[in-house]
Amino acid sequence: MTVHIQDSPARAYREAGEAHDVDALLATLADDVVFRSPLSATASFAGKEQVRELFSVAFSALSDLRYQSDIGDGRRRALTATARLGRQEIHEAAFVEVGDDGLIKEVTMWVRPLPGLTAMMAALGPGLARATGRPGLPWLVSAAVKPLAAMTRLGDRTLVPLLTRRRSR
Structure with a gap:
């Protein structure tokens, strides 16, 4: 069964994300939700409270x-998005x-x-570390x-352009 985008169970998740509405996003999640981080294979967030901290x-x-x-x-569902983190x-x-x-x-x-x-790692890491309550x-x-x-x-900025430009022979 194919579900149209307007009927998708992920629609409210997308709308909450775009609005930066943590409570609305949490309403789309099961109590035992698991969020697997793009930052580490060992980092995942389990349950609504950990996911609340992450999205906050x-x-x-x-x-x-x-x-x-x-x-x-x-x-x-497979979702794609763009965002800005500073510049x-x-x-x-x-x-x-x-x-x-x-x-x-x-x-x-x-x-x-x-x-x-x-x-993203540099921006989110210290905030998530503060949430643990561990000094330092x-x-x-x-x-x-x-x-x-x-x-x-x-x-x-400097090395990748050198690799992608080919010298003329």
């Missing part, structure tokens, strides 16, 4: 979130699984380009990810 931090850092695609059936444009893709109750039970997200992903962790996370974000931004 993410919405404070992102702007101009706009969804372009919502493709799939009533149970599995960096990012592209995201999310795979959303809907449970029998019509609520989203799992979200797996990917982000590109690499400078956008590392900028926000500083440690910031110290670890900011150089990575700077290196990928520099590499994207």
Whole structure:
């Protein structure tokens, strides 16, 4: 069965994301939702409270979130969107699984380009670390990810153009 975009169970999720409305977004999620992070294979957020913390931090850092695609059936949806993180444009893709109750039970997200992903890591990491209540962790996370974000931004601006331009023979 194909579900049209206006009937998609993910529609309210998309609209809440574009509006940066954390409560409306949480209303689309199952209590035991799992969000798989684009930042790490070991990072996932389980349950509405962890996902609330994640999206609260993410919405404070992102702007101009706009969804372009919502493709799939009533149970599995692939969503694509663009957003801005400061001056960096990012592209995201999310795979959303809907449970029998019509609520989203799992979200797996990917982000590109690499400078956008590392900028997201630098922007969200310290905020998520603060939510743990562990003193010093926000500083440690910031110290670890900011150089990575700077290196990928520099590499994207200076090295990648050298690799993609061919010399004439």
